Amino acid sequence: MRAAPTALRSIPGVSKVQWITDRRVALWVDSAAMGAPFQVQVLLARDWNAKPDATFPALYMLDGLRARDDESGWTIETDAASFYADKNVNVILPVGGQSSFYSDWLEPDNGKFYQLETFLMKELPPVLENSLRTTTTRGVIGLSMGGTSAMALTERNPGFFKFAGSFSGILTTTSLGMPQAVQYAMNDAGGFSAAKMWGPPSNPAWAAHDPYVNADKLKGVSLYVSSGSGMTGPYDQPSGIPGVSTNYAGMGLEILSRLTSQSFATKLNKLGIPAQINYRPSGTHSWPYWQFEMHQAWPQVANALGVEANAPACSVGGAIAAVANANPWLGGCVTGEYGVAGGVAQDYRNGRIFFSSGTGAQVVAGMIGGAYQAAGGPAGQLGLPTTSESPAPDGRGRFNHFQNGSIYWTPQTGAHPVWGAIRDEWVRQGWERGPLGYPVADEVNTPGKPGAVQGFEVGAMYYSPTTGTNAVQGLIMGKYGQLGYENSWLGFPKTSEIGVKDGGRFNRFEGGNIYWSPLSGAWSIKNGPIFDAWGSQNYENGRLGFPVGDEFPINGGVQQNFQFGNITLIGGRAEIH
Template identity: 40%
Template sequence: MGTVAKKRGSARLRVLVQLLVAVLIAPAALMLAGTATAAAHPYDRFREDWVPAPGGVGHIKVRMWLANNGSNKAVYLLDGLRATNDVSGWEHETNAAWLSDHGVNVIMPVGGESSFYADWYAPNNFTNQPYTYKWESFLTQNLPNHLAARYGIDRSSNAVVGLSMGGNAALILAAHHRDKFRFAGAMSGYLNLSAPGMREAIRIAMLDAGRFNADAMWGPPWDPAWLRHDPLVQAERLRGLPMWISAGSGLPGPHNQPVTPIDYFNTATGMGLEALSLANTRSFEVQLAIMGIGAHYDYPPVGTHSWPYWQDQLWRMLPMLKASIGA
């Protein structure tokens, strides 16, 4: 009986020791597991910086998601005409932050409503704007320098991608700064600003989106600045640059599910805007073909001027984007 009691006591001791070990080790294991899981989530690699900017604005907010593998390659995502000052439409409306799970630093500058991401001549006098937009200088000087110094992101091997207004800007920034960008993506852009009525249409759109004066941006319609910012006119500067150019047909598709009157209004507006973009994009394609300049074009059979379709395009272009910048 004494031997049996000893064995039972020894067994109890072993169980007690195992429980004690479990109590001590389990929290550490859970903490490590939690860290590993968190590291896989883009918002655990999220940063927000206020970057010094020219033009009297002081600083511009930039929200970013660092690549999961420590890559030093990045994509700058440019917003549309109605960009807001809180977060980029790319963050608010899409899952673009998850690109950082694929070895690309995702950079979203915030703000720039109706700016075309250009260096303006003067402040917007219609709203008594106290500073002058200097977005081109910011995106090609201040921001790359900041990202390189703080995060080790390459100054010269990145991608720039935008939709609508941002699509124009992506091509123009890449055209004039080939030392900064190795890939450009333009979704639903207006790529033929010299087409009849386009400059007037841009002027009206800017008034509607924030009461901005196009004269403060590029001067009157005959000013050379309009030609400098017209992707079709600047096509030669895009030769040899990998480009993803897309526009939908304007026909409603699976992402259009209108229910309320405002839904139907927005769908109709998106149909018209996308049809105009498609016409501009086709003109751009023809001009580049005549000049022997290559690009990848994507024309889905359905799609309006709206975020879900741009999100689809962003993921479709990812393999080409990564290959182009070496990510």
């Protein structure tokens, strides 16, 4: 019942790993500097699956001032996941860091004590290099706050990045009025104080993080700088005033970006440092323009990182071609066919197709694809897919069946594999339309005792070699957990839930039972004299009714109360009252 091993299910220095798709993974990387894990998502390189021994350059992509804690703006607001699907770089997306400027702060503020320069430059790289097949060839792109940071981090860490790109960045932080503008923006985005970040404007930390002041340290780096003009562009809604869009804040910020970018570019020119400078004739401070620049910058990024700008041609044929043609949402192929355990696979922009003569050609994609990758893919416990992704009969979820199990997904529960004895019993009870509903967690080994457990929407399924596979659910599950699950005196369940009179239910366990009814609640009763005495009265059907409490100590013994009486155990002798 042990879960299949995979190199990216447990990573040194990472407290949690979550596969989002087969080529997008979220890592909660431990940070000693910040005293807590920090989430980083990685879009894995095109050939990650096809060439398992290959390593890939890294492209860091930094977010803006209003960075969210759940997902990078690059994957929320742009087509980054699809765009980089045929690029041979690992795209590194720090998640969070609102108003941080990706720097090491002097003091904590508003519940945050950012040390993001230390994290990104020192704590994160060993994880990427040791566990995600990432090389030390790196580039960085940022928008707005992230553009400022892309240049500042490159200057402050010589040799770390070979490419640095700023899209609408504020590229001077110490010129007249700029500290005040930074303070206003940080307060507006999260209520942060710039003084907590770098101290008062007279503090040397301000100049130390100013891209303009330190521009001479960019020699030898491939540079890309862009900004709009603030005027209404192709992605803006006109306001009715010529040249002015309805995005008034975005207009002002882009004008500021243009002015500071021009100053920065002028200094680079005086220093003899080449850079690709793009002053767009229109455009405001908003995501559609940064997506455009991401596409435009790619050939230069690819050249700097030493990868091909255009993906090699790939062909589709045989049974895989028929399935690809029937599922145009997969997008075009990004690799040729390559061997996997038991068959072949081919990667597409939005998923994979697997084929063997015994299983046919099947599509695995999305979060189900992520769960499949986490479970070891074709070489793991599930084996090859035997169906493509299909809607579940209840209309709420989706699933793929595999040679040795299934993966089920809903928007509420995510995607989780079900296999072995637990799956067999779940199937017997009615799949997702049975009493447990959908899986909400992967199967794990039970701590302290040989066995396994998997969480479902309405309880859990337990397996042990001695008791088999049984479900515990609802308020009985609540009582079981209160007492310590399988490590308590109850041990593993010996039955799934059984119905009794008045709508009541119970489970048998190795050391006793838990009974529940609408009127009495859920209570445990140990195997032994009290249980035997209760049984002599025909259990819940007799004159005592259901238990209304757990066993508790009294003078000289213990007592258990029932709906219509109690049983005491004193000196080994049970008495019914």
